[in-house]
Amino acid sequence: MEVGINKINVFLRLSALLFSVLTACLVGLDAQSKRVFFSEKKATFRDLDALVILVYVESGAACYNLLQLCKFSIPAWSRGNSKMSFVYVAWVFLLLDQLAAYITFAANSAALEAAFLAVTGANELQWMKLCNRFTRFCIQIGGALICGFLSSLLMAVISSISAFNLFRLYSPKRFLLFKQT
Amino acid sequence: MEVGINKINVFLRLSALLFSVLTACLVGLDAQSKRVFFSEKKATFRDLDALVILVYVESGAACYNLLQLCKFSIPAWSRGNSKMSFVYVAWVFLLLDQLAAYITFAANSAALEAAFLAVTGANELQWMKLCNRFTRFCIQIGGALICGFLSSLLMAVISSISAFNLFRLYSPKRFLLFKQT
Incomplete structure (x- = not known):
């Protein structure tokens, strides 16, 4: 049974990792140039701090999930130890x-708000x-945000599974005591 | 013991409720007028969609916590039922x-990003x-955001306690089966 949960965990973490990398790449490599009158204007993710932070946060999340995946290659972890x-x-x-x-959820929400302002502006x-x-720049950011929210959703599910695996070791009668085995 | 956890729960929910109400009021009642040349300019929370959403979300969160608090006044809940x-x-x-x-965390993050843009601007x-x-308007929004993040932190702790209370009913050996009592 433990092996089954581990397999689901590995699959979820791999998916979260892929979506994080996809988000960071889509945002980081997004650029569009446009000629406005006589000057060339270029839009990159560096124009908005929220997008820069999103790239860093998603890269960090990808590294974290990669490290957690390495955990499963250690035999003691997949067998369960003391x-x-x-x-x-x-x-x-x-x-x-x-x-x-x-943190990934917050970074995505902040980037969504910044993107929303870029789409609608603020008249007042x-x-x-x-x-x-x-337009093309903005559509790519939109796709990146969808991937970003998917990755943070997956990470929320992963943390729920971690919580389930830990909390079910505890006694249902006495607070913070282990059940007898 | 259950009564002890319930007391902590009530206390946490009351605090989250208070901070939510405080956030909604601080943002909703924030307004500053300024004479710019010959026209009067007024800043309110309606100028930025993120702040409007924050007011609605925090009000909703306050109502939700109030309803959850009502739960504890039903005798069956505080005693524990079948x-x-x-x-x-x-x-x-x-x-x-x-x-x-x-959701409250996302609304606060989005409002923080909007507030950040209002403080720094975006040159590009x-x-x-x-x-x-x-200035006074922005300082009040800053205070509101601190209260908002406190309320979402409290709600994260509350949901962890809910998870703990539920998951410890399950068997540590077999997946999604209850332990024998």
Whole structure:
């Protein structure tokens, strides 16, 4: 049974890793040039801090998932080891998983808000919309954001599974005590 | 013991509720007028969609936490009822708690990004900064965002406790089966 959960875990982490890399690449390699009157204007992800942060965060999330995948290649992990040391490590991994899920989610939400402002502009603040001029650039960012939200959704599911695997070791009667085995 | 956890839960939900209400009020009641040349300019939260969404989301979160608090006044809940019906309801509440935590977190992140743009502007996009003119307005939004992040942090903790209370009912050996009691 443990092997089955591990397989699901590996599959989910691989998918999250792929979507993170895809997001970082789609945003990072997005660029469009346009001639406005006599000057050449170029739109890149560096124009908006939120997109720069998104690239860094998604790259970090990809590295984290890669490291977690390496864990499964260590034989002791796939077999399961002594209970107490397992529990401490599992708490740390659960916290890291939760942090990773929330941070990628926050980075994606911030980038979505910035992209939304670029699409609609803000009349009251005299921020003009930009996506009517850099359409292809904006569509690529939109695709990247979909991948980004998929990766953070997958990471939320992964952290739920981590929580399930850890919390079911505890006694249902007494708080924070292990059940007898 | 269950009563102890319930007390912590009530306390956390009350705090989250207070911080949500505080955020919604701070953002919703924030307004500053300034005379620019011959016209009067007024900054309100309606100038930025992200702030409008934040007010709605935090109000919704406050209502949700209020409803959850009402749950504890029903005697059957505080005593604990039959196991199977408890489990189904607990799964639904866990999902709702998780959704509430992620949605308030996303709304706060988006509002933070919008506020960040208002503070720094975006030179490349010719979006000018606004907080040098509407300083008091921006400081109040900053305070509101701190309260908002506190409320979403509290709701993340609440959903972790919900997860713990539910998942520890399950068997540590067999996947998704209950342990014998």
